[in-house]
Amino acid sequence: MGLKEEIDAIEEEIANTPYNKSTEAHIGRLKSKLAEKKEKLENQSSAGGGTGYSVEKHGDATVALVGFPSVGKSSLLNSLTNAESETGSYEFTTLDVNPGMLKHRGANIQMLDVPGLIEGAASGRGDGQQVLAVVRNADLIVFVLSVFEIDQYDRLQEELYDINIRVDREPPRVTVRPKIKDGIKITSSTEQELDEGTISDVLRDQGYVNADLNLQENVTIDRLIDGLMDNREYIPSITCVNKVDLIDPEYKETVDEQLRERDLDPEEVTFISAEVERGLDALKDRIWENLGLIRVYMNKPGRGIDWDEPLVIEQGSTVGEAIEKLGGEMEERFRFARVTGPSATHDEQQVGTDHVLEDEDVLKLILRR
Ligand SMILES: Nc1nc2c(ncn2[C@@H]2O[C@H](COP(=O)(O)OP(=O)(O)OP(=O)(O)O)[C@@H](O)[C@H]2O)c(=O)[nH]1
Numbered sequence: 438m439g440l441k442e443e444i445d446a447i448e449e450e451i452a453n454t455p456y457n458k459s460t461e462a463h464i465g466r467l468k469s470k471l472a473e474k475k476e477k478l479e480n481q482s483s484a485g486g487g488t489g490y491s492v493e494k495h496g497d498a499t500v501a502l503v504g505f506p507s508v509g510k511s512s513l514l515n516s517l518t519n520a521e522s523e524t525g526s527y528e529f530t531t532l533d534v535n536p537g538m539l540k541h542r543g544a545n546i547q548m549l550d551v552p553g554l555i556e557g558a559a560s561g562r563g564d565g566q567q568v569l570a571v572v573r574n575a576d577l578i579v580f581v582l583s584v585f586e587i588d589q590y591d592r593l594q595e596e597l598y599d600i601n602i603r604v605d606r607e608p609p610r611v612t613v614r615p616k617i618k619d620g621i622k623i624t625s626s627t628e629q630e631l632d633e634g635t636i637s638d639v640l641r642d643q644g645y646v647n648a649d650l651n652l653q654e655n656v657t658i659d660r661l662i663d664g665l666m667d668n669r670e671y672i673p674s675i676t677c678v679n680k681v682d683l684i685d686p687e688y689k690e691t692v693d694e695q696l697r698e699r700d701l702d703p704e705e706v707t708f709i710s711a712e713v714e715r716g717l718d719a720l721k722d723r724i725w726e727n728l729g730l731i732r733v734y735m736n737k738p739g740r741g742i743d744w745d746e747p748l749v750i751e752q753g754s755t756v757g758e759a760i761e762k763l764g765g766e767m768e769e770r771f772r773f774a775r776v777t778g779p780s781a782t783h784d785e786q787q788v789g790t791d792h793v794l795e796d797e798d799v800l801k802l803i804l805r806r
């Protein structure tokens with residue numbers, strides 16, 4: 438039996454085993470065996486060559502457009518950015534990843550037009566897996582749905598899950614520290630629904646013989662395995678519904694209902710038309726908001742405040758981190774900074790490197806000569 442068949446067999450057994458207290462340990466073992474086999478398969482296919490698709494990261498953040506063929510990803514990329522990605526009324530017009538740069542609120546946001554999701558992409562059929570792999574490097578996923586095919590959302594989620602992308606999830610609060618003796622010790626800050634035997638079995642299956650495991654959340658088997666693996670990516674997402682120019686206003690209620698069935702709040706979904714350029718400003722704003730970035734305007738000696746090209750950094754960044762991003766010999770020469778804006782108690786507040794900046798602060802660095 439090949440690896441692929443073994444995986445299918447385990448998946449089938451999991452699907453056919455009812456989940457309850459008496460089967461929990463068994464399912465735990467199956468799931469960790471599955472994780473192990475999938476990892477092996479993944480290593481095999483990446484070792485097996487193939488060009489893969491890699492897109493160098495540029496700009497302040499990277500956003501991946503993910504959707505089925507013909508939903509309008511390339512059209513959207515073209516209307517949001519300077520890119521000219523080919524569009525077409527047939528499926529799979531785009532076959533490799535096209536990047537474009539979206540300039541919004543002073544930030545340069547790299548947008549990737551990922552080719553239409555191919556049936557079974559994640560299980561390594563065709564090139565889909567390699568194509569989808571570029572999504573792993575994104576800071577935000579934008580799901581693109583056609584207004585008539587909201588149900589595709591489910592498949593998109595599954596395909597990403599299968600290539601170890603966890604959408605809209607925080608990393609599990611699981612830490613494991615291998616030791617040289619004394620077996621497996623489990624500590625937990627919350628009550629666990631899995632029993633210790635199951636947890637230890639999963640750990641042993643993942644190769645831990647002696648280890649301290651600390652759990653800060655009530656884990657499921659899947660979350661526990663995710664927490665033990667370091668090849669999972671946790672990426673936030675937003676969803677947009679394209680081609681709204683094609684529907685009658687009354688149909689919107691049906692679409693909303695289909696979104697709600699998938700736990701998507703219609704208020705948080707952006708309705709757009711890439712073709713007639715509707716809803717694009719709202720989408721840009723949502724992209725910005727969900728990237729968790731802030732703008733810091735630099736007040737440069739002799740040149741005044743640069744309002745056009747802010748320094749774009751992660752929310753929660755300190756003055757020290759801003760200096761790091763600026764690079765140069767600024768770090769050694771730093772004496773103190775003056776901040777005006779939302780994070781300051783008063784204009785030109787004098788602060789050190791620990792000061793946490795906020796969106797639209799103005800920052801002046803006082804350096805040694
Ligand atoms: N009416 C309408 N048509 C659209 C809209 N967006 C895209 N289209 C059309 O839908 C077709 C597919 O658009 P593409 O942008 O090529 O779709 P894609 O998602 O990049 O498709 P693949 O590259 O095959 O994965 C084209 O004929 C577009 O003109 C829209 O908002 N409204």
Ligand SMILES: [Mg+2]
Nearest residue numbers: 510511530531
């Ligand atoms: Mg395309």
